[in-house]
Amino acid sequence: MISQQNGTTMSLPTTAIAVVAHGADDIRxxxxxxxxxxxxxxxxxxxxxxxxxxDLHYWQHGAAGESILKAPMRLGHEASGVVTVAAADGSGPAAGTQVTVHPATPAPGNVRYPVDRPNLSPGCRYMGSAAQIPHNDGLFVEHVAIPTRMLRLVPDSLDLRVASLAEPASVAWHAVARAGDVAGKTVLVVGTGPIGALTVAVAKRNGASEIVAVDLEDYSLEIARALGATRTIDARNTDAIADVDADVTFECSGNHRGLASAIAGTTRGGRLVMVGLLPTGDQPVPISLAITRELELVGSFRFNDEIDSVVEALADGTLDVSAVITGEFAAADALDAFALARDASRSSKVLLRFGSP
Known part of the structure; x- marks a missing residue:
């Protein structure tokens, strides 16, 4: 493949290493x-x-919720990189610019959702998702053409390893925004996998006075402490969770037991932001307690333009999330990376490295 850029003829790669899901227990x-x-x-x-x-669900089950693999699909929607060739129409960053990616494309046409909340667009397409057919290939590939509207500039001062966390950190940023002002408040985070841990970091940045983290895994709780949790509780200690009396709670575990603990641990008149995606269908949780305490139960799904603020905060150091990175593998060793990533007892966020180290 040949390209002209600034008067210079360039030889471009025609093939690239990619991580592709073919079905349950079959990524290549x-x-x-x-x-x-x-x-x-x-x-x-x-x-x-x-x-x-x-990504782990596509590997283990051939599906993520109701998004079922019908054909091979390239995984990945969290990534950073460098522009090799700028867009021919002059839009977007120049060659050599560091970037991260906003992986969403709201559905076109006359669909009903709040215009300032495109994350709620029905039929929104997301990189690395099998929600639609044909599937939406993801970013686990050495070289890829990306619409410039999806690219966000990353300052040269920001390590691309950290910049690859902009997408999940934006999910956490959006969740904290859904909670309102957390400054000076007691915050409870139930479930401290990568998203929960990043929620701890964002809550700390936003001035929470106490951050209580809950998880089953000691390793995850150590990550939460490194990111700003002031206290941790084993998820099996439901009495201790109920005693937290949090002003704001974030449910990040994605299971009904976590949601039940989140309801129990939130103070009367408090707000509970539901971040973890529970399985489809009815969930056995004590909603009567939420009613009698007049809790505000708020959903939080993906994010909108928060990624711009996240990149800025990562670059200026006001948001420190580096502790969440607990493993890095060459893309060729993706199977080893996935095996580590699914083991919450010894990992949080695991990165794939493409190209030269």
């Missing part, structure tokens, strides 16, 4: 063709990609 590291960039797309060399819970 493959050589794939590098698609030519459209006029409004930049060619990006991916540096790092973070393994998310949905």
């Amino acid at each position: 590291v493959e050589d794939v063709a590098v698609a030519a960039a459209a006029e409004n797309e930049a060619l990006v060399s991916i540096a790092y990609g973070g393994i998310c819970g949905s």
Whole structure:
């Protein structure tokens, strides 16, 4: 593949290493063709990609919730990299610019949702998702053409390893925004996997006076302490959780027991932000307690433009999330990386490294 950039003829890669899910227990590291960039797309060399819970579900179950694999799909929606070739139409960053990616594309057409909340768009397409057919290929690939509207500039001062966390940190940023002002308040975070741990970090940045973290795994609680938790509780100690009396609670475990603990640990008149995605269907939780305490139960789903603020906060050091990175593997060793990422007793966020170290 040949390209002209600033009067210079460049030889571009025609194939790239990618991590592709074929079905349950079947992910493969493959050589794939590098698609030519459209006029409004930049060619990006991916540096790092973070393994998310949905990637693990596609690997283990061939599905993430109701998004079922019907064909091979490239995984990954958390990534950072460098622009190799700028978009032909002049939009977006120049070659050599560090970037991260906002992986969402709201559905076009006349669909009803709040115009300032495109994360609620029905039919929204997300990179690395099997929600639609054809599936939406993800970012676990060495070289990929990406629409420039999805690219966010990363300052040269920001390590691309940390920049790869911008997407999950934006999920946490959005959740804390849904809680309102947490400054000076007691915050409870139930479930301290990567998203819960990042929620701890954002709550600390936003001035929470006490942050109580709850999890089953000692390792996860250690990460939460490193990111700003002032106290930790074993998730099996339901009496201690109920005694927290938090002003604001974030349920990040994604299971009904965690939600029950979150309700029990929230003070009367408090707000509970539900971040973890529970399984489809009815859930056995003590809603009567939420009613009699007049709790505000608020959903939080993905994010909108918070990623711009997240990149700025990561760059200026006011948001420190580096402790959540607990493993890094070359893309060729993706199977080992996925095996570590699914083991919460010894990992939090695991990164894949593409290209040269």
